[in-house]
Amino acid sequence: MDNTSQQKIVDEAREFADREIRPFAAQFEANEALPRELIDKMAQRGYLAATFPAEYDGLGLDPIYYGLLTEEIGKADASTRGLLTVHTSLAGEALLRWGNKEQKEKWLRPMAQGKKLACFALTEPEVGTDAKNVKTSYRKEGNKYIINGAKKWITFGNAADLFLTVTTGEKGITAFIIERGMPGLKTTPIKGLLAGKASHIAEIQLDNVEVPAENIVGKEGSGFTYIVNTALDHGRYSIAWAGVAIAQEALEAMITYSRQRSQFGKKIHTHQLIQGIIGDAVTKVHAGRALCLRAGQLRKNNDGNAVIETTIAKYFTSKIAMEVAIDAVQVHGGNGCYNKYPVERLFREAKILEIIEGTSQVQQEIISSYGLRAYFKPPAKI
Amino acid sequence: MELKEQIRKFIESNLVVFEDEAAFNDSDNIFEMGFVNSLFAMKLVNYIEENFSIQVANDDLEISNFNSVNRIAEFIEKKRSAAA
Numbered sequence: 362m363d364n365t366s367q368q369k370i371v372d373e374a375r376e377f378a379d380r381e382i383r384p385f386a387a388q389f390e391a392n393e394a395l396p397r398e399l400i401d402k403m404a405q406r407g408y409l410a411a412t413f414p415a416e417y418d419g420l421g422l423d424p425i426y427y428g429l430l431t432e433e434i435g436k437a438d439a440s441t442r443g444l445l446t447v448h449t450s451l452a453g454e455a456l457l458r459w460g461n462k463e464q465k466e467k468w469l470r471p472m473a474q475g476k477k478l479a480c481f482a483l484t485e486p487e488v489g490t491d492a493k494n495v496k497t498s499y500r501k502e503g504n505k506y507i508i509n510g511a512k513k514w515i516t517f518g519n520a521a522d523l524f525l526t527v528t529t530g531e532k533g534i535t536a537f538i539i540e541r542g543m544p545g546l547k548t549t550p551i552k553g554l555l556a557g558k559a560s561h562i563a564e565i566q567l568d569n570v571e572v573p574a575e576n577i578v579g580k581e582g583s584g585f586t587y588i589v590n591t592a593l594d595h596g597r598y599s600i601a602w603a604g605v606a607i608a609q610e611a612l613e614a615m616i617t618y619s620r621q622r623s624q625f626g627k628k629i630h631t632h633q634l635i636q637g638i639i640g641d642a643v644t645k646v647h648a649g650r651a652l653c654l655r656a657g658q659l660r661k662n663n664d665g666n667a668v669i670e671t672t673i674a675k676y677f678t679s680k681i682a683m684e685v686a687i688d689a690v691q692v693h694g695g696n697g698c699y700n701k702y703p704v705e706r707l708f709r710e711a712k713i714l715e716i717i718e719g720t721s722q723v724q725q726e727i728i729s730s731y732g733l734r735a736y737f738k739p740p741a742k743i
Numbered sequence: 744m745e746l747k748e749q750i751r752k753f754i755e756s757n758l759v760v761f762e763d764e765a766a767f768n769d770s771d772n773i774f775e776m777g778f779v780n781s782l783f784a785m786k787l788v789n790y791i792e793e794n795f796s797i798q799v800a801n802d803d804l805e806i807s808n809f810n811s812v813n814r815i816a817e818f819i820e821k822k823r824s825a826a827a
Contacts, residue, residue, distance in 0.1 A: 461801055493781075583804040590785040663793045665756075665786055730759060737761070 367426035370407075374430045377406065378437035386438035389559035390706065393552065395440060395520075403441075404475025408434070409448055413457065417465065418473035425657035428602040435606030439710040440559035442606065446599040446718075447516045448472065452479035452525045454595040455536075455588050459579040468523060468538065480521035481592055482512040482539075482565055489514075490723055492527070493585055497567060499530035499537065506530075506577070508537065508545075508570040516717075518563030519550040525578065526567070527589055532582030534589070537572050545570035556709040594668055596718040597675040598660065601653050604678025604714050608646045611682070611689035611707045615642060618693050629692070638688045645681040652677055669731050676724035679714035686711040750815045753790055757783045769812040784809060791815070797822040 381402060389395055403409055412427045413419020422430060435442035453472060456464060456479075471477035488495050497510025508528055512518070524539040524546070539546055545568040554562060579588045616639060619630035629635050652674040659667035689704040690697035697704050715721045744752075747769055758765050758778050765778050773779050787809055788799045797819065808818045 459801060459804075580801050580804040583801075586781040586784045586806065587788070587804055590782055594785070663789060665753075665790055668782060668786055734758060734761065 362421050362423075364426075367422055368429075370411075370420060370422065371426055371429045371433060373406070374408065374433040377402075378433050382434065382437035382441050386441075386703070387700065387706065389438060389440055393550070393558050394561060395444065395559050399441065400444065400475055400478070403444070404473070407473070408445065409475050410453065410469070410473030411445070411449055413449075413453060413469060413473055417457075417469035419469075423657075424598065424660035425654060428598070428653055428657045431599055431602040432606045432609065435603045436610040438559070439603065439607065439706075439713070440557055442599075442603055443516050443557060443560040444478075446596060446603065447480045448478055448521075450595040450599040451481035451592045452523065455481075455525060455592040456538075456578065458591050459588055463575065464538070464578065472523070477522040478517060478520055479523040479525060480515050480517045481596070482515050482518065482524045482526040483589060483592075484512060484514045486511055486513045486564075490720055492589060493534065495527050495529050495534065497526065497528045499528040499535055499572075501531065504574050506537065506572045506574065508539065508567045508572055510567050512565040512567070514551070515548075515563050515565055516557065517561045518565055519548045520561040521548075524565065525588075525592065526565075527584055530581075534584035534586075535581045536578045536584040536588040538576045538578060539567070539570060539572055540576075543570050543572065556706070556713045593718055594671060598656060598671045600714055600718045601649075601656060601671060601674035601678050604675070604680075604682040604711075605646065605649045605653055607682040607707050607711050607714070608642070608649055608678065608685040611686045611704055611711075612639075612642045612646050614702070614704050614707070615639065615685075615689040615692045618689075618696075635692060638692060642685045642688055645685055649674070649678040649681050669728070672719075672724050672727050675718065676721055676728060679711075680721060682711040682714055746819065747812050747816050749794075750812050750819075753787070754779065754783075754812065757786060759783075767812075769816075771812075772810045773812075774806060774810050787815070791819060795819050795823070797826060 381399060407420040410417060410419035411422045411430055414421050431442060431445055434445060456469060468477060472479055483492055485495055485497060497512065499506045499508050522541045526537050526539045528535055528537060547566040548563040551562045551564055619635055620628055622629045656667060656670040656674040659670050686708045690708050693702055693704050696702050699705060754773060759780050760778055767773055767776060767778060784806065791797060792799055807814065809815055
């Protein structure tokens with residue numbers, strides 16, 4: 362698809378978000394759920410399969426325009442964007458890359474149409490960052506596999522029909538598609554969250570769930586190296602744009618408020634300390650978007666540096682989303698601490714980005730490891 | 744550039760240890776030696792597909808296909824001759 366057509370889709374997504382998502386974001390949060398009608402409308406527009414090729418009813422956006430679309434949805438509401446992150450990026454991209462022909466035929470079109478929502482079940486009650494040590498187990502019995510364990514903090518876990526589930530067993534880490542309705546699968550919504558309240562976050566119990574061999578994604582034992590890494594790489598790219606989205610939305614709120622609010626007889630944007638905050642915020646947003654666009658271009662080119670540049674973008678934008686959101690609250694003063702102002706929600710949502718798809722500390726270790734080799738210059742002998 | 748040299752250069756550009764600690768010959772298992780990590784395995788598949796115009800299938804996802812310069816070269820040659 363040419364860039365003009367892709368940009369048109371992004372422009373339409375902005376209008377859709379302005380009309381169907383942003384005005385209701387606080388309500389979604391209060392209800393702790395996204396309305397089914399919204400998910401259906403997103404599916405009708407192809408957003409749930411934004412990166413899938415046309416043969417699977419997708420829009421076929423390239424990584425750059427998918428990022429821009431993620432930004433538009435994410436600016437309006439983080440929980441709605443979360444659906445793209447887990448359904449389209451984590452589960453969808455992993456299936457597109459490693460699903461076999463039958464799996465793609467069976468699941469990708471229903472996913473595109475919103476008839477099957479998918480989530481990525483990696484994290485467990487006792488296993489977060491240390492993802493290679495999942496405890497959820499599989500064992501083979503004939504031509505089926507028996508799965509036992511528990512998953513936690515699974516975004517859209519309470520709404521999903523398909524669970525791309527990471528397990529361990531005889532041959533090592535193995536990924537299965539578990540389908541809702543399989544006996545022994547139970548999801549329980551997690552309430553009382555700081556943010557992501559409308560993203561159907563759930564705990565999942567797996568008690569002797571029987572899964573047919575054809576539901577293995579990739580190869581038995583290849584789950585971490587290929588499936589988890591692929592899924593998380595796409596997840597990080599999505600979160601990188603989610604960071605730009607929150608930072609941009611917070612910046613716009615900050616600017617708008619500063620031009621309307623008066624103190625000491627003049628608009629607060631005329632105070633130099635406020636200008637300093639605004640100047641920093643604009644710079645951070647532009648830098649974050651530049652990193653995301655670079656990562657997107659590398660991904661589009663299948664460049665080997667795409668993985669590290671995506672990691673850098675994710676680390677940076679989740680950090681500046683938090684910083685800009687904090688400053689947006691500061692500019693709003695007391696009003697910023699009140700849930701009638703969206704910056705209050707952005708402030709809470711930003712924190713999540715520094716934790717999901719690899720904490721900032723893990724990203725720092727990865728980036729440091731890269732830098733220690735990439736930027737070493739052997740010193741001249743003295 | 745000769746195939747093995749090309750593969751070696753790719754491995755060397757993705758080491759997780761410093762270059763002066765990473766002496767390996769063409770038959771050394773670079774995963775067992777801790778010179779690369781699982782992220783490298785994913786990148787390697789993309790690299791092979793992108794640079795040698797071959798498709799890595801699910802059945803190929805055995806780390807033994809990719810754990811040394813020799814094994815990677817053999818895998819590429821095998822795929823090339825199968826496609827020819």
